[in-house]
Amino acid sequence: MQTENIVSATEFCKHNNIEINFIITLHASSLIELIKIKEEVFIPESQLKIIEKILRLQHDLDINSEGIEAITYLLQRMQEMQNQLLLLNNKLRMYEEN
Amino acid sequence: MEFIDYYKILGVDKLATEAEIKKAYRKLARKLHPDLNPNDKNAESEFKKINEANEVLSDPEKRKKYDEHGKDWQHAEEFKKQQQNRQGARNSNESQFYENDQGDFSSFFDSMFSGSRRTNQTKFRGQDYNAELNLKLIDALITHQQTLTVNGKNIRITIPAGIENGQIIKLKNYGAPGANGGPSGDLYITFNVANHSQYKRLGNDLYTSAEIDLYTAILGGETIIETLTGKIKMKVSPETQYGTKIRLKGKGFPIYKKEGENGDLYVTYQIKLPINLNEEQIKLFTELSNIK
Numbered sequence: 483m484q485t486e487n488i489v490s491a492t493e494f495c496k497h498n499n500i501e502i503n504f505i506i507t508l509h510a511s512s513l514i515e516l517i518k519i520k521e522e523v524f525i526p527e528s529q530l531k532i533i534e535k536i537l538r539l540q541h542d543l544d545i546n547s548e549g550i551e552a553i554t555y556l557l558q559r560m561q562e563m564q565n566q567l568l569l570l571n572n573k574l575r576m577y578e579e580n
Numbered sequence: 581m582e583f584i585d586y587y588k589i590l591g592v593d594k595l596a597t598e599a600e601i602k603k604a605y606r607k608l609a610r611k612l613h614p615d616l617n618p619n620d621k622n623a624e625s626e627f628k629k630i631n632e633a634n635e636v637l638s639d640p641e642k643r644k645k646y647d648e649h650g651k652d653w654q655h656a657e658e659f660k661k662q663q664q665n666r667q668g669a670r671n672s673n674e675s676q677f678y679e680n681d682q683g684d685f686s687s688f689f690d691s692m693f694s695g696s697r698r699t700n701q702t703k704f705r706g707q708d709y710n711a712e713l714n715l716k717l718i719d720a721l722i723t724h725q726q727t728l729t730v731n732g733k734n735i736r737i738t739i740p741a742g743i744e745n746g747q748i749i750k751l752k753n754y755g756a757p758g759a760n761g762g763p764s765g766d767l768y769i770t771f772n773v774a775n776h777s778q779y780k781r782l783g784n785d786l787y788t789s790a791e792i793d794l795y796t797a798i799l800g801g802e803t804i805i806e807t808l809t810g811k812i813k814m815k816v817s818p819e820t821q822y823g824t825k826i827r828l829k830g831k832g833f834p835i836y837k838k839e840g841e842n843g844d845l846y847v848t849y850q851i852k853l854p855i856n857l858n859e860e861q862i863k864l865f866t867e868l869s870n871i872k
Contacts, residue, residue, distance in 0.1 A: 534705045534762075535615050543610050553616065561618075568746040575745070576780040576787065 488517055488524040498537065508536060511551050584689070586633035586646065594647075598638065605634040619710055619768075632689050706756035706765035713769055715743070717776040721808055721834065730754065730767060737769070742784065742836035745773035779808060784843025786832045789850050792816055797851045805847055807831050816849075824849045 495502045508514045517524045539545050587594050590604040608630045617623035636642045711730050723741045748770050755765025780787040792803050800818035804811050825848045832843030
């Protein structure tokens with residue numbers, strides 16, 4: 483069975499000077515996953531990187547949560563397209579040198 | 581070290597207001613931010629420039645100093661004083677968002693403003709690094725170790741057999757150090773696996789061609805086929821046609837992170853016709869031709 487470390491959302495918010503509501507909003511927008519244990523909210527370790535990226539976008543670019551949602555969706559699509567491009571390039575390489 | 585025109589970088593006038601500078605910075609940052617341009621080294625480098633320009637021009641004190649000493653910074657008294665302190669400042673453990681070992685600020689910035697960087701109370705994870713590693717096809721055949729130098733640090737990594745061209749692996753916490761006590765970023769290594777003159781790879785399968793002589797093709801027999809791991813003897817069926825493709829199960833490329841499992845090897849037969857026939861051979865071929 484795979485296990486994952488979790489971080490208390492309250493602690494994380496305290497650490498990063500952000501409101502817990504911000505994390506809840508990200509969860510409501512399906513941008514991150516959260517775990518609730520006995521009414522306390524926890525952040526899985528895998529989600530920390532996503533939250534930190536969102537914080538950077540907010541901090542550096544002054545982008546609101548709707549904008550971040552749109553950016554995240556577009557970045558995901560871009561990643562999928564890049565993977566597809568890589569796959570096609572590798573296929574093409576096979577014929578190019580024949 | 582050259583003079584850096586921060587106004588030009590942000591595309592604003594020397595008399596630009598704080599609001600105009602902020603607007604210009606935001607506009608460029610939204611275009612060049614590393615999070616919006618993953619794996620784009622050019623965007624990352626441009627972002628560092630605008631970040632530095634904004635760092636100076638958005639701070640009234642730094643802007644004043646820059647405007648006063650700007651082009652003549654090399655002769656500025658303050659510069660000399662700071663240069664003496666520079667070594668000490670460099671040795672400090674100060675860490676900034678987007679800073680890496682090579683530094684996110686130019687030496688021009690360091691000379692004018694060393695030790696005066698804005699402090700940020702928010703903890704940030706360090707920036708991710710990207711590196712590329714070139715491998716021969718044969719190198720990707722077995723799990724092996726290699727030493728990489730990334731930003732001056734030697735990192736020994738294990739490369740699993742079956743790694744694909746363009747595949748990216750992540751080494752956690754091998755990126756830039758975090759800011760204000762935040763965790764380090766990650767290192768992403770992109771593998772460039774070169775083609776092989778004799779074998780083509782598609783996923784886990786390998787494709788190659790083998791020559792058989794006319795007589796073996798017609799009458800059947802045996803042929804030796806070279807695989808990436810050695811030679812194998814194959815039976816050739818009678819009346820094998822030119823371009824016949826055979827599959828050698830499990831003789832292809834190792835499957836990534838599945839020890840002992842391999843793809844298949846596809847061999848296309850090419851029939852080599854005899855040349856410089858002697859009289860007897862010509863006679864026999866003519867007889868054969870007449871029989872048909």
